[in-house]
Amino acid sequence: MNSAESLHRFYSGFAGKYDLFMPWDQRIRRERRFFKYVLDANNVSSVLDCFCGTGFHVDMLSDMGYDVEGIDISPDMVGKAKENLKTKGYDSRVQQGDVKALENKKKYDCVLSMGNSLPHEFGDDNILRALKGMYGALNEGGTCVIHMENFDRLYEDREPFIPSMHRRDGRGTDTFIFAIEYYEKKVVFNILSVIERGGLPEFAVDTVEYYPLKTGRLRELLAEAGFQDIRSYEDFKMSPQGKEGTYDIIMVAKKQ
Template structure:
């Protein structure tokens, strides 16, 4: 997660919270069981899901191994008047900082593929299952690397936003390797006529859908469903770069 040093301060310029909430809130209302009261965001980043789910009425805690991301998350949550416990920890070892079990665990926004090997992925998934109450739900959202590698697009649509105080532009270029995919992100941030340029490199393990399905089952989860969007379209029903896994801890 060293790649998020510095980039954490720019991350929320890239990810629009209002647009993201419109896309995801209905999904969580549909997927989370009525009896679910508590949620653990296992890669909480700058705090979006902790904030949204807290405002939806869930008791929420967050875990992240990036001190920079957690610092921004604290600032975001305090600005919204929300009290959320955040823990600095590797998800594979987060039992050392948790003192309760949860009805739901999350790993959103393509976070889990930061784990560099299949063994690390399995350990992270096992730790997530351990953090659940019996019958608890696990939700994982990531890129569909099968689709990315099939299309092999070098550049993906960029983000540009202009407002009263300036503008932000983010340009993405992807490098594809056999066991690693690298997102190169060029940020151009203008404030009052002054522009800043930043280049960030974020690396992922391009785990396939079938391999992730197998690892989720090996970690002890059951009743797995796989979707290709937040409208709960079954995976394979349409082309998408999103894949969402929903599974349960044994009751």
């Protein structure tokens, strides 16, 4: 099975659980101020989320007053996004698409790759094609925001587990446990989920592979794609990379 088939298989089974371990209210509290600062400081009015997933950023940024559209290569994630966004009338703003094959007919002030999405692309060639697609979709002076795992730190620590999630509310209990396998050219996340509703737990293990893209190499590929003024942070408070050594990397770059 190739990486594209593996990715589609993973999200066909995980799309319905994705929002359970990444609740939107928590993400809004964590990310809203960051985006308000970055987008307004760069005079952004239009945004393309190039890996829109279940529609979180389309929803949040639309609510904040920006003109937002989203694409995702997974039909299952796009379907879930449309379902999530339908009540607000935003469902028509998301479509299935591959950032590597953007026709660049429409330009945006900002492009996004959030939630460790870019490392779904395997190999430097595919990463570069994706970055060039993002670059081509930008207006002159546009802004690119990329968020992903800090693979330098992950490979330095080689922790077999990363912080898991457990939540209990009126609907039931959600538990996710992440077990990681490290290889030279890929990192494998095994996600054990226990979803309990009405006293009946459902157990599942979903597996997804990522390309372990290091921070320095991402910076080089961004520059090769044409981006300039590349800045990196380790959290949504815009702390400089390396201050605390978190497992997050956020890069903000410009199309000059």
